[in-house]
Amino acid sequence: METLLRSFSIIYKNKTAFVGFIILLLFIFMATIGPMLVPLETSAHPEEMFQPPSIKHILGTDYAGRDIFDEIIHGSRSVLIVGALSALISVSISVLIGIPSGFIGGFTDWILMRITDIFLTIPSLPLLVVLAAFIRIGNPLIMSLVLSLTSWPGLARAIRSQSLSLRERDFIEAARVSGLSSMRIVFSELLPNMASYIAISAIFAITQAVYAQVGLFFLGLAPFTSINWGVMLNFAVSQAGALYSSRSVSYLLSPIVCISLLQISSVLFVRALEEIFNPRLQR
Numbered sequence: 001m002e003t004l005l006r007s008f009s010i011i012y013k014n015k016t017a018f019v020g021f022i023i024l025l026l027f028i029f030m031a032t033i034g035p036m037l038v039p040l041e042t043s044a045h046p047e048e049m050f051q052p053p054s055i056k057h058i059l060g061t062d063y064a065g066r067d068i069f070d071e072i073i074h075g076s077r078s079v080l081i082v083g084a085l086s087a088l089i090s091v092s093i094s095v096l097i098g099i100p101s102g103f104i105g106g107f108t109d110w111i112l113m114r115i116t117d118i119f120l121t122i123p124s125l126p127l128l129v130v131l132a133a134f135i136r137i138g139n140p141l142i143m144s145l146v147l148s149l150t151s152w153p154g155l156a157r158a159i160r161s162q163s164l165s166l167r168e169r170d171f172i173e174a175a176r177v178s179g180l181s182s183m184r185i186v187f188s189e190l191l192p193n194m195a196s197y198i199a200i201s202a203i204f205a206i207t208q209a210v211y212a213q214v215g216l217f218f219l220g221l222a223p224f225t226s227i228n229w230g231v232m233l234n235f236a237v238s239q240a241g242a243l244y245s246s247r248s249v250s251y252l253l254s255p256i257v258c259i260s261l262l263q264i265s266s267v268l269f270v271r272a273l274e275e276i277f278n279p280r281l282q283r
Helices: 002-013 015-032 068-104 106-121 124-134 140-148 152-166 170-177 182-218 229-238 246-277
Strands: none
Touching (some): 002 015, 015 068, 015 246, 068 106, 068 140, 068 152, 068 182, 068 246, 106 152, 152 182, 182 229, 182 246, 229 246
8 A cells, every 4th residue: 555655646746747647547537448439439420510519519519410529539448448458468478478588588588589570570550450351359358369479479588587686696596595496486486576577568559559550440341330439530531521521621631630749758758767766866
């Protein structure tokens, strides 16, 4: 409890980190509670198409007369769910490969790093395009698995470097001398000291997964099974002609602003996490 209170105190005192924390909470609230509070209008209203922002329609209406604000709220759920699942999968793979590689070393390290290098040499965008062509990735879990294939190798190498550095520390040597097994050392000594780095990496992995999935939907490489920020961008360009007409500028900018705010708030919040886990950075 004391650590939790100290963490909130650091976040509150750091104004930029506090702003990022609040924005992240708003996105989480919007994705979890928002769709239950705001119904999504699916029927078209041609008489209200391309309405400018007003009290009735906060962000205006799209090419079919539907409320853009409602679509932003409902689109946030699938975006953040896929982002969180993809980050969980990619971080888990990175930990399962990076820690044994760095801590055990030797032939195990060579084999695991060669596998990692193979995935690092594969261009991520072409791989996503090929997988999207052969796999129906409209399902959030399948989408998360596909996105995690291209995001774990770099993090696995970074975690390996952390393991290599920590395994030579005195407390690790003391644990070996005391007779602890390698598995016990990993879970009781190594992982707790890497928890901050893994947590920060997970937050950035979420934003990267959001970018990737929005890009797939925008390019039309994933089936439009539900409303999504990437689907909104695709429709804004293809259906509403946002690149040629100023009438639909709100429809184009709304998901872009949300994606940018998510990235900015993540960076600001990570600053707070770095201060919490590294006292030398605290003012």
